[in-house]
């Protein structure tokens with residue numbers, strides 16, 4: 651008898667939270683807009699890493715902005731939906747490397763088993779349409795890190811005026827490896843050049859269901875959206891394998907480059923050629939940390955990708 655893998659269970663639970671499965675859509679971040687642009691690294695970037703996209707010459711980038719819900723009909727102004735920004739850097743040798751980020755401050759779970767348990771605790775009760783407060787309360791009671799992540803993260807999920815006026819964080823630690831082979835550990839942040847700007851209550855109430863998708867089209871119709879890629883260097887003792895822990899206090903931040911998001915890509919993917927962003931798609935000069943969530947992500951993503959392409 652075929653057994654269900656942990657990764658299938660995770661995707662099933664994400665579907666259950668989001669009233670899915672929704673045929674042909676990602677299990678989360680179901681609704682999105684794909685754009686292309688250019689990333690230009692700073693001179694400081696090449697001192698930290700020998701990675702090909704950090705050596706000075708601009709590279710092309712593919713960017714997918716998304717509503718983080720797994721339901722493609724979730725309004726962009728939903729206060730808990732959140733957003734995503736996935737960036738693929740196209741390298742001179744034809745390969746690519748990705749950064750997949752969200753506005754959260756820290757992640758909710760330390761490993762895939764906890765993530766599954768928490769997701770199951772969030773599945774709405776068919777009678778009330780809301781998660782069972784007892785189940786969710788029991789999970790949060792046993793996992794204080796999840797409560798802290800929610801407390802810090804929920805305000806950051808509030809709807810912004812644009813995908814281009816939100817910041818996004820990679821949450822995991824990555825090691826940038828320089829030409830001498832020395833590794834510099836840190837975490838990525840995309841800072842919007844226009845700053846982060848949230849909708850007012852009035853704007854939120856008046857917002858169209860897909861206003862973020864529409865706004866980025868309009869914005870790129872007459873201009874460019876710019877982000878700075880920052881790398882917050884770990885201090886001695888900072889945990890490198892725990893995405894639920896904030897590195898609190900002052901840290902050295904290095905600007906790695908500027909991303910110019912220039913135009914919309916129409917029809918960016920087909921079931922035969924899906925567009926896949928993978929936080930473990932790294933390249934020489936970038937190392938993963940021993941973060942269990944980072945290692946888990948591609949396994950769960952593969953289930954979602956196979957299912958969305960099978961339809």
Ligand code: HEM
Nearest residue numbers: 676677679714734735736751752765820821950951954955
């Ligand atoms: C165990 C933890 C996680 C699980 C199980 C999970 C699951 C998923 C799945 C199934 C997808 C859809 C993949 C596809 O069909 O292409 C996805 C997409 C995404 N995830 Fe996660 N995720 C996790 C953690 C994270 C974290 C920590 C971040 C941010 C730092 C993140 C950001 C995103 C973004 C931005 C997308 C959309 C990518 C795109 O536009 O194609 N996820 N996630």
